[in-house]
Amino acid sequence: MTHARTPLWVDDHVVTNDPAVIDGLHHLIDELRGRGYRVVGPTLGDNAIVLDELAGADDLPYGWGVDVGPGTYRLRRREDKAAFGHSAGPQSWKQFVHPQRQQVWSSDADADGAEARQPQAFVGMRGCDLAALGVLDRVLAGGAHPDGSYTGRRDGAFIVSVNCTEPGGLCFCSSMGTGPSCGPGYDLALTERLEGDTVSYLVEVGSAAGAEVLAAIPHRLAEPSESRCAADEVAAAAEKMGRQMPDMDLRALLNDSRESPHWQVVADRCLTCGNCTMVCPTCFCTSVSDVTDLTGEHAERWMEWASCFELDFTFIHDGPVRTSGASRYRHWLTHKLSTWHDQFGSSGCVGCGRCIAWCPPGIDITEEMATLAALADGGDDD
Amino acid sequence: MMTETALRPPEPQTMAPVSYRVRSRTVENADSVTLCLEPVSAALTPPAPGEFNMLYAFGVGEVAISVSGDRSCADGTITHTIRSVGAVSAALCAAEPGSTIGVRGPFGTTWGLAEAAGRDLVIVAGGVGLAPLRPVVLGALADRDRYGHVVLIAGSRAQRDFLYAGELADWQTDPRLEVHLTVDVPIQGWAGETGFVTEPLRRLSLDPRRTTAFLCGPEAMMRFGAQALLEKGIAAEDIRVSLERNMQCGAGWCGHCQLGPLLLCRDGPVVGYDIARPLLEVGEL
Numbered sequence: 001m002t003h004a005r006t007p008l009w010v011d012d013h014v015v016t017n018d019p020a021v022i023d024g025l026h027h028l029i030d031e032l033r034g035r036g037y038r039v040v041g042p043t044l045g046d047n048a049i050v051l052d053e054l055a056g057a058d059d060l061p062y063g064w065g066v067d068v069g070p071g072t073y074r075l076r077r078r079e080d081k082a083a084f085g086h087s088a089g090p091q092s093w094k095q096f097v098h099p100q101r102q103q104v105w106s107s108d109a110d111a112d113g114a115e116a117r118q119p120q121a122f123v124g125m126r127g128c129d130l131a132a133l134g135v136l137d138r139v140l141a142g143g144a145h146p147d148g149s150y151t152g153r154r155d156g157a158f159i160v161s162v163n164c165t166e167p168g169g170l171c172f173c174s175s176m177g178t179g180p181s182c183g184p185g186y187d188l189a190l191t192e193r194l195e196g197d198t199v200s201y202l203v204e205v206g207s208a209a210g211a212e213v214l215a216a217i218p219h220r221l222a223e224p225s226e227s228r229c230a231a232d233e234v235a236a237a238a239e240k241m242g243r244q245m246p247d248m249d250l251r252a253l254l255n256d257s258r259e260s261p262h263w264q265v266v267a268d269r270c271l272t273c274g275n276c277t278m279v280c281p282t283c284f285c286t287s288v289s290d291v292t293d294l295t296g297e298h299a300e301r302w303m304e305w306a307s308c309f310e311l312d313f314t315f316i317h318d319g320p321v322r323t324s325g326a327s328r329y330r331h332w333l334t335h336k337l338s339t340w341h342d343q344f345g346s347s348g349c350v351g352c353g354r355c356i357a358w359c360p361p362g363i364d365i366t367e368e369m370a371t372l373a374a375l376a377d378g379g380d381d382d
Numbered sequence: 383m384m385t386e387t388a389l390r391p392p393e394p395q396t397m398a399p400v401s402y403r404v405r406s407r408t409v410e411n412a413d414s415v416t417l418c419l420e421p422v423s424a425a426l427t428p429p430a431p432g433e434f435n436m437l438y439a440f441g442v443g444e445v446a447i448s449v450s451g452d453r454s455c456a457d458g459t460i461t462h463t464i465r466s467v468g469a470v471s472a473a474l475c476a477a478e479p480g481s482t483i484g485v486r487g488p489f490g491t492t493w494g495l496a497e498a499a500g501r502d503l504v505i506v507a508g509g510v511g512l513a514p515l516r517p518v519v520l521g522a523l524a525d526r527d528r529y530g531h532v533v534l535i536a537g538s539r540a541q542r543d544f545l546y547a548g549e550l551a552d553w554q555t556d557p558r559l560e561v562h563l564t565v566d567v568p569i570q571g572w573a574g575e576t577g578f579v580t581e582p583l584r585r586l587s588l589d590p591r592r593t594t595a596f597l598c599g600p601e602a603m604m605r606f607g608a609q610a611l612l613e614k615g616i617a618a619e620d621i622r623v624s625l626e627r628n629m630q631c632g633a634g635w636c637g638h639c640q641l642g643p644l645l646l647c648r649d650g651p652v653v654g655y656d657i658a659r660p661l662l663e664v665g666e667l
Contacts, residue, residue: 104397107440143648145396145633258664285637288397288630292441299441301397306636313638314628317467321627327666335640342643 019222019230020203020214025057025083027217028160028188029123035213037121037158040096042089047075049089051096054123061086068170068242068353070362080194084124087168088352092281093122093129094136097153104149104288105301121158125186127179128171128352130161132281134185138344139284158209161186165233169242170353172366176245178350180237188214191230202230243353243366246373250347254338257372258330266368267325269361274307276355276363277332282348283307308332333368396633399438399484400426404477405459410545414465414510415475416450422482425458429488431495431517432624432652436632437462438484439473446629447474448514448598448651449488453521460485463513463545489632491652493622495521498594502530504586506579506607508537508599512545514624514651515598519553526558533560533586537579537599540567579603583610590615597655598624605662608655618656625650625658642667 022028032039033056041054044061054060060083067074068087078085125133133154140150164173164180173179182189187210191202202222205211222230246253277283287306292299306313309328314321322328340348349365356364402419409415429435429449438444445468451461466475477483495518503522507515515534522532534553538544544563554561562582564575575582579599588611595611597604604623611621627646628638639646642661644653661667 105399140635143634145635147633147635148396258667284635286631286635287638288444288636290438290441290443296441303397303631303636306638308637308640316626316628317471322666324666331640331667334642339640339643343640343645 019227020205020219021222021226022201022203022217022219024199025060025123025201028213029054029057031213031217032121032123032158032160036119038118039121039123040093041123042084042086044075048073049075049086051089051091051093057083060124066168068168068357070170070356070364071359072362073357081197081199082166082192082194083199084162084190084192085166087166087171088126088128088281088354088357090279090354090358092279092352092354093125093133094281094284096120096122097133097157098136098140098147098150098284099153101302101304102149103300104303107297107299117152119156119158120153121160123160125159125161125182126164126173126352127161127182128173128176128350129281130159130182130185131173131176131178131350132352133159134183135282135340135344135346135348135350136284138346139282142344158213159186159188161189163189163191163230163234165192165237167237167241168353170356170364171241171351172243172245172353173351174238174241174244175247175366176347176349176351181234186210191234193226193230193233202226243351243356243364245349245351245366246370248373250369251338251341253369253373253376254334256376258334260372260375262368262372262375263326263330266329266363269363270309270325270329271360272309272311272325272328273360274309275358275360276365277307277309278305279354279358280336281350281352281354282336285313287313308335333365336365337369397486397631399436399444399486400424401482402460402485404479404481404483407477407479410463410547411543413467413475414463414513414545416461416463416513416545417474417477417483418451419460419462419483419485421458426460426485427488428453428458429460430492431521432493432514433488433490434514434629434632434651435460435462435485435487435489436629437464437470437474438486439470439477440482440484442473443470444484444486444630445470445474446489446632446647448624450513450516452524453517463510463516465510486632489647491650493518493596493624493652499528500530500592502589502593503532504583504588504593504595504611505532505534506583506595506597506599506603507535508579508603508607509539509543510545511597511599511603511624512536512538513598515596516546516549518596519559523556523558530592531560532558533562535562535564535579535582537564537566537603540565540569541572541574542570578606580606580610583607584613586614588614588616590617593620595621597621601625601662608659612655618659619654621655622652623655623658624652 065078066086140147161182186206189204336348401422406418450463466472568576630636634648
C-alpha cells in the first residue's frame, strides 16, 4: 500500500495499475489454473488451515478463523465469510519452493535431466510470508552457488498476496517491518473487504504478469474511497499486533548476550524438538544423506530439512559442537535475529509468530528477547 | 515474480559429484593416506591452497577435505590427505589406485599466501593440520624469493605419526626453511623436541610488523598458538587459521557449518584470527 506506483507494460503498452475491485476469487483462481499454474492456497484440513493445491475458490476456508497462543492453535468459526480471516498456520510456503525431502543426485540419472515443472501460483500469502520468500531468495538463490532446485520452483511463481487487516494473537510483523501491508514481490495484492455478508477484494498490481491476469478477469476500478478505506484498515492492523519485538538493536543485543545465563533458563523449558525450525518460513537448513540400494550399485543423494536443534547437526569427528540445549537455542535465536544479517543481509525473522504457536512449552521469541533486553539493561532474570 | 538470479543458468549440478580416479595412494601413518586424484573426464577448477573439496565414497557418503597438493602441478590432478575418523573417511582412505571417488568443489577461502608476499611466514601445524598447510610450504618454496624468513613448526603425537615424512626430512635440511618438529610422546629414539607446538613458537624471534602466520590443527592448538603469536605483537589479522565444522553442501545452503556470523564453507575455512578469536572464545558457539 505504501509503495510507489510505476507504470507497467504488457505487450508494449502501458496498462493501468490503479487499484481494482473483484467481487470474489473464482475468476482469479480459474484464470490462474487456466494459464497452467498449480494454484496453492489456504484450505481446511487436519483441524487447521493448511496450504494445499486449490481446485477452485470453493476450497478456500471461507468463514474460518484461528485462535493462537503460545503452544496453542485452534480453529474457530467466524461470523463472516472471510477467506483470509486467519493468521499463520502450521505450514509455511517454503515447502513449495524448498521441499522437505528431495533427491539431489542419483548415480544413474542422465546428466542434464532437469525436469519440467508446472509453474506455481501462491494465493493468500501474507506480507510476513512474502518477506520470508525474499529471505529464502537471498539464502538459496543469492549466493555464489544458486540452488537450482529452489530457483526452478521459485522462478515464474505467480504470487497473490493478501494485506492483513486482522492480525493474530502471535503476530509481530509490524515490529519486523514485513507487514501488515505486503511489500514488493507480489504480482497481485488483495485486501479483503468485509461488508455485512458480502466480501470483495481490492486488487493492486505489482507486475506485468499481474496486470495481465487482472485484465483477463471481471473487475472494475476501485473508487478512491474504497482504496482509502482499505488502506486505513491495513494501517489500523499495525496497531493490533498480538506481540511485539523490543524496539532496539537486536543484532547488538544478541552479540552482547552470548554468555548470558538466560540461555540456560530458556533451555530448562526448551525440548530441543525443532518444531520452531520446521514451522519457520525462513529456516532453510538441510542435511544431505547418501544411500544405496541393496546391490550397492545404485546410489542416491537426498537433501532434507534439518534442524539446528538436532544433536548431530554440528557433529564433527570428536562429537557435536553444540551439545547443550542452551547452546542450541542460543544458536537458533541468534542466527534468526543477528547473524542472519551478517550472512545474508537481512533479519531471518519476519514476525509470523509460528514458532510461538507450535512450541510445545510455548517459548515466545518476543518474550525471550524482551528478557535479554532487560538483563542487558541491568534487570534481574526471573 | 522472479528471483534476482533468474537470468543465471540454474546449477542443478552443485550437489552432483564429479568422478576422479585414484592415481596414487600413499600411506602416511596409521590412520592417514594421501590420494592423488585424476579426472575421469571433466575436471573441476583446480583448488587453491586453503580451499576444500567434498569427497564422496560411493554409496557411503561425503566429507569436506582441504586440498593438500601442490598447486604448481598443472596436470589436472588434485591431492588430498585424509585421516580415517569415521565411515566415510575410512572408505576414502581405503580407496585403491584405479578406483573412482566423487569430488565436488572447490569451496571456501584460501590461505592468501600471495598477499603475504614480502613478509616472513610462520606456519604452525598440529597432526593432520599439516595437510592443508603443505600447499603453503610448497608455494613458498616454489616462489622463495617473494618471501622473507619462512618457519615451519609441526607437531604430532609421535615420530611415526608425522605426515609427509620424506618431505619433512628434506625440508629440515633445506637452508631456505627453518623447521621445528615436536612430538607429544618421545618414543623409539626421538632426538627432537617434546611438547606442544607453542614451545618452539615462543622461542622464535619475529618482527611483528612483517610476519604472517598460518595455523591449522586441533582448535585448542590454534587458540594457544595464536595466543603465543599475539603475545609477540603479531596483529590478529595477520594470523590465519583453518577451522572445521560439519559441512554437508559446501555451497552455503545447508547451515551446518555456521560459527556465529560465519558460514565456514563460504567465509572459511581459512579465517583471520581477528574474526575467529571472539567466536572461538565462546563455548559451543
